[in-house]
Amino acid sequence: xxxxxIVFLVLAAILVGSALAVVTLRNIVHAALFLVLVFGAAAxxxxxxxxxxxxxxxxxxxxxxxxxxxxxxxxxxxxxxxxGSNPMNRQALIAAFIAAALCAGIIFALSQNNAISAAASQAxxxxxGTAVAIGNLLYSPTSYSYVLPFEIATLVLLVxxxxxxxxxxxxx
Amino acid sequence: MAPFVPILIMMGLAFAFVVLVxxxxxxxxxxxxxxxxxxxxxxxxxxxxxPQRRFPIKYLVTGMLFIIFDIEAASLVPMAxxxxxxxxxxxxxxxxxIAILLVAFLYVWRKGAFTWE
Amino acid sequence: MVNIGFQIVHFxxxxxxxxxxxxxxxxxxxxxxxxxxxxxQDRVGPKHYGPFGSLQSTYDVLKxxxxxxxxxxxxxxxxxxxxxxxxxxxxLTAFVMLPFSPFMTTSALGTGILLYVALSSLDxxxxxxxxxxxxxxxxxxxxxxxxxxxxxxxxxxxxxxVGVVMLTSFVSHNGIGSISFTDxxxxxxxxxxxxxxxxxxxxxxxxxxxxxxxxxxxPFDLPEAESELVAxxxxxxxxxxxxxxxxxxxxxxxxxxxxxxALFLGGWSGPGADLAFWHAHVTANPGGIFSVxxxxxxxxxxxxxLVKVYALQGIFIWVxxxxxxxxADQLMQYAWLILIPMTLLNILVxxxxxxxxxxxxxxxxxxGVNFLLLIGxxxxxxxxxGASPKGTLPPWVEARKRAARTGLGAPGLPxxxxxxxxxxxxxxxxxx
Numbered sequence: 001x002x003x004x005x006i007v008f009l010v011l012a013a014i015l016v017g018s019a020l021a022v023v024t025l026r027n028i029v030h031a032a033l034f035l036v037l038v039f040g041a042a043a044x045x046x047x048x049x050x051x052x053x054x055x056x057x058x059x060x061x062x063x064x065x066x067x068x069x070x071x072x073x074x075x076x077x078x079x080x081x082x083x084g085s086n087p088m089n090r091q092a093l094i095a096a097f098i099a100a101a102l103c104a105g106i107i108f109a110l111s112q113n114n115a116i117s118a119a120a121s122q123a124x125x126x127x128x129g130t131a132v133a134i135g136n137l138l139y140s141p142t143s144y145s146y147v148l149p150f151e152i153a154t155l156v157l158l159v160x161x162x163x164x165x166x167x168x169x170x171x172x
Numbered sequence: 173m174a175p176f177v178p179i180l181i182m183m184g185l186a187f188a189f190v191v192l193v194x195x196x197x198x199x200x201x202x203x204x205x206x207x208x209x210x211x212x213x214x215x216x217x218x219x220x221x222x223p224q225r226r227f228p229i230k231y232l233v234t235g236m237l238f239i240i241f242d243i244e245a246a247s248l249v250p251m252a253x254x255x256x257x258x259x260x261x262x263x264x265x266x267x268x269x270i271a272i273l274l275v276a277f278l279y280v281w282r283k284g285a286f287t288w289e
Numbered sequence: 290m291v292n293i294g295f296q297i298v299h300f301x302x303x304x305x306x307x308x309x310x311x312x313x314x315x316x317x318x319x320x321x322x323x324x325x326x327x328x329x330q331d332r333v334g335p336k337h338y339g340p341f342g343s344l345q346s347t348y349d350v351l352k353x354x355x356x357x358x359x360x361x362x363x364x365x366x367x368x369x370x371x372x373x374x375x376x377x378x379x380x381l382t383a384f385v386m387l388p389f390s391p392f393m394t395t396s397a398l399g400t401g402i403l404l405y406v407a408l409s410s411l412d413x414x415x416x417x418x419x420x421x422x423x424x425x426x427x428x429x430x431x432x433x434x435x436x437x438x439x440x441x442x443x444x445x446x447x448x449x450x451v452g453v454v455m456l457t458s459f460v461s462h463n464g465i466g467s468i469s470f471t472d473x474x475x476x477x478x479x480x481x482x483x484x485x486x487x488x489x490x491x492x493x494x495x496x497x498x499x500x501x502x503x504x505x506x507x508p509f510d511l512p513e514a515e516s517e518l519v520a521x522x523x524x525x526x527x528x529x530x531x532x533x534x535x536x537x538x539x540x541x542x543x544x545x546x547x548x549x550x551a552l553f554l555g556g557w558s559g560p561g562a563d564l565a566f567w568h569a570h571v572t573a574n575p576g577g578i579f580s581v582x583x584x585x586x587x588x589x590x591x592x593x594x595l596v597k598v599y600a601l602q603g604i605f606i607w608v609x610x611x612x613x614x615x616x617a618d619q620l621m622q623y624a625w626l627i628l629i630p631m632t633l634l635n636i637l638v639x640x641x642x643x644x645x646x647x648x649x650x651x652x653x654x655x656x657g658v659n660f661l662l663l664i665g666x667x668x669x670x671x672x673x674x675g676a677s678p679k680g681t682l683p684p685w686v687e688a689r690k691r692a693a694r695t696g697l698g699a700p701g702l703p704x705x706x707x708x709x710x711x712x713x714x715x716x717x718x719x720x721x
Contacts, residue, residue, distance in 0.1 A: 061246065
């Protein structure tokens with residue numbers, strides 16, 4: 001086994017472990033803080049795939065911003081400090097079954113189609129994950145360009161802002 | 173991947189440093205807890221109510237706006253890196269981008285989400 | 290090519306240098322801050338230990354090391370203990386990407402600026418954990434205020450750096466810019482000295498303002514406003530755990546100043562240090578020490594970098610003694626209503642000018658217009674500060690005016706008798 005696979009296994013173990021902690025911990029703030037670790041480990045996997053820019057945006061947006069938003073939202077709830085503030089799901093059995101079925105489905109699909117698994121296991125080539133490469137892909141009109149999808153994504157963000165205001169201002 | 177190794181090492185060192193210093197003070201410092209000393213801080217009087225943990229919704233809106241604007245700011249960086257190369261096309265993209273951002277900004281402003289307290 | 294042994298030695302030296310710098314910087318800055326503030330306020334300041342009291346903060350550190358760690362019985366232990374680490378680790382980590390000289394850098398990371406911003410957003414989580422884990426009212430309010438403040442100021446911080454990234458694209462010969470610190474410093478002295486502060490003065494000012502807010506320094510220090518919140522999220526911390534936050538905060542100041550130096554003030558360029566760049570360039574051995582001359586050049590480079598960093602940190606102290614603390618709502622409005630629009634305008638103007646103005650005049654015109662923008666920003670700021678009480682009327686005057694205009698009674702107010710405002714008396718608000 002080479003170094004990259006060992007690193008990957010460690011990161012995957014951290015990711016899965018802290019994701020389980022997010023779901024099972026009884027204190028909801030602890031659960032939210034484990035989310036930071038989940039996002040960090042995910043960023044590590046991106047780095048392993050040479051997707052530098054995505055990894056850092058993952059930390060910036062998810063670990064830095066989304067977690068804070070979740071924590072702010074928790075602060076609005078009645079009593080986040082009580083021991084059982086993260087209610088356990090009563091449908092754990094069904095959920096476990098569905099999750100296992102989904103996992104099996106993904107593994108089956110990957111094993112059936114060699115092209116997908118080859119593409120999925122392949123790291124982005126060196127320097128293809130930097131800001132320059134992303135900029136070339138997103139904005140450059142000469143290369144295969146995502147200019148229009150990008151602008152549409154901006155519009156989606158605009159809709160998201162309107163939604164945020166509508167939801168957030170409701171209770172005043 | 174190689175440039176990230178020093179970052180990991182430095183992070184580990186920082187954690188180790190804090191742990192080490194905390195352990196040293198635990199060893200060197202006195203340990204004389206009293207009920208008064210270990211009470212939560214409350215300006216010299218005993219605590220009347222436990223900390224109320226509800227917080228104004230304004231900060232939630234700030235958080236939501238922050239995520240959205242953060243994504244937009246982060247996506248400006250790859251554009252800026254290539255600005256010269258993109259030329260006039262890039263400028264049009266930039267103007268469109270900022271115009272959409274400005275519409276959102278003005279909407280939020282009009283709705284009064286930028287007034288706190 | 291350099292061998293692996295050299296790389297390891299290089300790595301150890303730089304890491305030790307950074308840790309040493311962070312640790313001593315806090316001690317030096319605490320002393321300087323007390324002394325300079327004392328001078329500015331016509332006091333004496335620390336004077337008993339060492340010449341001019343210069344050993345005062347060293348003794349303070351030793352004293353802190355011997356202090357008892359008091360822990361409130363209601364703390365959330367795990368979070369309470371972890372918070373100083375989460376706060377301190379990103380600060381120390383951010384140094385890895387900064388080139389203090391061609392030699393004094395460890396990571397040739399291509400995504401330096403973004404990683405710096407990402408790390409400073411991790412700081413926020415440490416602050417939140419401190420506020421929440423202490424389980425005390427003052428800590429919680431301080432922590433949440435600080436969190437909201439830090440995330441609000443992170444946006445203009447990132448946006449103010451976009452202008453610099455754009456400039457690297459225009460200065461480079463092939464139109465591909467860079468967001469790595471090393472490349473940006475090199476871009477600032479490639480043909481001749483072209484410190485980006487000359488082209489982006491507004492960017493520097495806004496970045497620095499956001500840096501003040503990110504480090505919770507005056508005038509943005511209201512998360513720990515000692516007159517209302519005791520010490521904010523630090524209330525329940527004591528001894529060395531408290532000192533870790535302090536160390537992190539001073540490390541953060543160092544980081545903010547270093548990033549400003551690297552991106553706007555030409556990094557390690559200065560009399561004598563550009564030769565190092567050229568030398569490294571000529572011998573095609575950038576980043577290595579191979580001769581005594583290289584060593585001297587690198588020392589000079591580090592010297593210039595530190596001179597600029599400490600000049601900027603001096604401004605931190607100066608600002609602290611000069612400006613009063615902002616109110617919580619003013620603080621947020623300043624970030625969202627003034628800084629973010631100004632940074633967007635800055636980006637737009639810079640892009641248009643760099644693309645539209647023909648070649649030999651491009652940089653001159655860009656710099657000139659950007660200085661005009663800076664003046665506009667200052668005028669806007671003085672008006673925003675000065676005009677706020679002038680334009681507004683007290684609510685009861687507004688209600689009465691509305692009542693007079695519409696003929697309806699103001700809601701919640703008894704209809705004013707006709708004689709309540711004698712004709713000769715001016716409106717109460719207009720006389721202000």
